[in-house]
Amino acid sequence: MEQTPDQAARLARRERRFERRRLEILEAAAQVFADKGYESATTRDIANAVDMGESTLYNYFQNKREILLAIVELKKVEMDEFLSQIDRVENRQELVELIDQAMLIVFSRLAYTRTLFGEAWRDPQVFDIAQARLLRIYDLLKSYLDRHILDGHFRPVHTDLTTRMIIGMFMAILAPSTFGGQPVPTAEQRRQSAEAMADLLLAGITFGINQ
Amino acid sequence: MEQTPDQAARLARRERRFERRRLEILEAAAQVFADKGYESATTRDIANAVDMGESTLYNYFQNKREILLAIVELKKVEMDEFLSQIDRVENRQELVELIDQAMLIVFSRLAYTRTLFGEAWRDPQVFDIAQARLLRIYDLLKSYLDRHILDGHFRPVHTDLTTRMIIGMFMAILAPSTFGGQPVPTAEQRRQSAEAMADLLLAGITFGINQ
Amino acid sequence: MEQTPDQAARLARRERRFERRRLEILEAAAQVFADKGYESATTRDIANAVDMGESTLYNYFQNKREILLAIVELKKVEMDEFLSQIDRVENRQELVELIDQAMLIVFSRLAYTRTLFGEAWRDPQVFDIAQARLLRIYDLLKSYLDRHILDGHFRPVHTDLTTRMIIGMFMAILAPSTFGGQPVPTAEQRRQSAEAMADLLLAGITFGINQ
Amino acid sequence: MEQTPDQAARLARRERRFERRRLEILEAAAQVFADKGYESATTRDIANAVDMGESTLYNYFQNKREILLAIVELKKVEMDEFLSQIDRVENRQELVELIDQAMLIVFSRLAYTRTLFGEAWRDPQVFDIAQARLLRIYDLLKSYLDRHILDGHFRPVHTDLTTRMIIGMFMAILAPSTFGGQPVPTAEQRRQSAEAMADLLLAGITFGINQ
DNA sequence: CATGAATGAGTGTTCATTCAT
DNA sequence: GATGAATGAACACTCATTCAT
Helix, strand or coil, X not given: CCXXXXXXXXXXXXXXXXXXXXXXXXHHHHHHHHHHCCCCCCHHHXXXXXXXXXXXXXXXXXXXXXXXXXXXXXXXXXXXXXXXXXXXXXXHHHHHHHHHHHHHHHHHCHHHHHHHHHHHCCCHHHHHHHHHHHXXXXXXXXXXXXXXXXXXXXXXXXXXXXXXXHHHHHHHHHHHHXXXXXXXXXXXXXXXXXXXXXXXXXXXXXXXXXX | CCCHHHXXXXXXXXXXXXXXHHHHHHHHHHHHHHHHCCCCCCHHHHHHHHCCCHHHHHHCCCCHHHHHHHHHHCCCCHHHHHHHXXXXXXXXXXXXXXXXXXXXXXXXXXXXXXXXXHXXXXXXXXXXXXXXXXXXXXXXXXXXXXXXXXXXXXXXXXXXXXXXXXXXXXHHHHHHHHCCCCCCCCHHHHHHHHHHHHHHHHHHHECCCCC | CCCHHHHXXXXXXXXXXXXXXXXXXXXXXXXXXXHHCCCCCCHHHHHHHHCCCHHXXXXXXXXXXXXHHHHHXXXXXXXXXXXXXXXXXXXXXXXXHHHHHHHHHHHHXXXXXXXXXXXXXXXXXXXXXXXXXXXXXXXXXXXXHHHHHHCCCECCCCHHHHHHHHHHHHHHHHHHHHCCCCCCCCHHHHHHHHHHHHXXXXXXXXXXXXX | CCCHHHHHHHHHHHHHHHHHHHHHHHHHHHHHHHHHCCCCCCHHHHHHHXXXXXXXXXXXXCCHHHHHHHHHHCCCCXXXXXXXXXXXXXXXXXXXXXXXXHHHHHHHCHHHHHHHHHHHCCCHHHHHHHHHHHHHHHHHHHHHHHHXXXXXXXXXXXXXXXXXXXXXXXXXXXXHHHCCCCCCCCHHHHHHHHHHHHHHHHHHHECCCCC
């Protein structure tokens, strides 16, 4: 009851150890889920991947499903934060840069992405999270479009549908690596893809930018 | 050895009955798989959906997996055949029409599509089928682009990436109904989406069409 | 109600056809049971072996088990009848001949024998039949021994145990072909085996026959 | 990394517990297989016999078949070791003793024997094990015969066939208890059987031993 | 905190048998 | 008499989860 400072330190360390171990599990589980899908992945698979006993998992998570949810909630903000930079995009070059960086982020956590979208339409709760994430991105993009249509930079397109199509274009570029088992593109290829996307996108939504 | 006509007729009828029943099962199973995913769907679920005994399924299919494969192989050609009409597309109006019809086809078999793409990245065999289907579409679109770039109708874009992005745009439009649980759009909404897609697409790949 | 002669003939023919078909089934089923064992053999296996529909079997037998019982009851007498000749055996040469013929009989229906002894200790009813058959043989042999001990041809051995051991010797010779998957011996090999058995047997149960 | 002694002790105890439990299962399963046969015996039967949950079995064995194989491999050597004593047999009395002891060994594990021979001609792998065991015994006996024929103690019989027949005689004596459901013989009956066998056997393979 | 052991509730699949045609 | 189709009752096996240690 006394040794407060000592105890507190010990507790904090324990806490950190606990949190670190939790993350290890999530990392490994994300990979397993990405490979086999949530249903096909067994708790034994996960335990093996973290190199711990199966039952030990239950010291860190209530059940298998909670692991899934923890994964998909993880780093939920990162992309949003990054994408808020879109407001600073003022020319083609900056747009290319933004797309390029966004791709990099996705590739840096392929397993998470695969898991998220792989289970989203099975599991309503996961779906909600995926939707929320996409919605955040959707909002950023749409308001960007709206604004620049207003100020005359872009043609008056149907911003709802267009925003969705932009996301579709982006995912189509990522798809081969994310879902198709293709290797992650090199920096050069990534840049090329970003250029192509900016090209298709801009030449469609701006007046005669190419002329 | 004689009664050929009678026997043949009986055999043919049996054959048809068998095939019809098989299709009933596939229809129901596609719905179940679309709802729950292949792994979570049980043979009991399927049997209930067709309103037959669980074991009766095995008179029509060797095992659960064969049902999945039969579903994803089903109607494999329909979309390809339709899309070959793209060569006849010569102006914006015809493009809108084509997109509109393509959407209609997808919506007419939502369960199949969901099942196909839902399992594609779990199951290599399903993946191959999905890829083959997409590749056929990809080829049709890409050669269309290539041709019209040559004859000067389109800007010289990166046709590989652009083709993929076009598919991405299309899927982004379908996504809410296909994967998001949203209701299938009305004819009006469909037309509006087709217009928006043609708009974004053409204004990007043609020279100064808006000017 | 009238055409008695015609009807009777037709009925008799039908009866014969029926009996013939029953035997075909038993023949095929015996082979299947011999190969796979009763439990592992399926009614489908049997139906395939007779080249008929699975359900057609049930026009000839009440159920799978009845097929087994019909098999093991079949030809139950043949060996008994043959062995009653043992009373006429008066010298070594005739004994060799008898053993040789007995082996021939067993080899002529390997499948039946395998089935009978294969299921005998699983199925009490089959066991009873097997036991009854062996008992009949046992009785014939034992009374033969008893008689010839009385008349001084044989040493006064323990006839119960000795009879059983004689049967054991006989089965040991048959075992490789019957249970071991070895090919049925040639006439020459059979004769050699019969000689060896007579040799071991006689030199043991007669006084100084070799001296 | 340090507490080696403690950890090692705990591990060893666990190991022993595991092995003990494995044996319990094998013991019970052997009985079940002996009673019903491998195919008819269910995993539930086995589990009930060991008084554990059905699924718990699978913590000790990969599948039902592995239980069978573990049973038939168990104690594979015991009989061989014992029978190597045959070389020390020099007179009738010692032979009787040997046979008596061999019977005792068989009776001490009736369930194993029944299971082994009950499945041997169904399952090639079990067959191989049964054959190997018999072959070992065959070799010991045959070389014993060969040797004593050479040194003039035995008549020049056909040693291959004779060896097999000896095994047959032995099994014929065991058969009632092993396969026929008869009670295991008393020590007195066992001795009597051994005497009878030695009697039949010796009087056949030795020159005038009775005279 | 870690884990081996145990298990109930399912899962896909088999198979003998029935029945309408 | 022959059979395709249907099915209930099992069966071996899996797996997430619990619990004593």
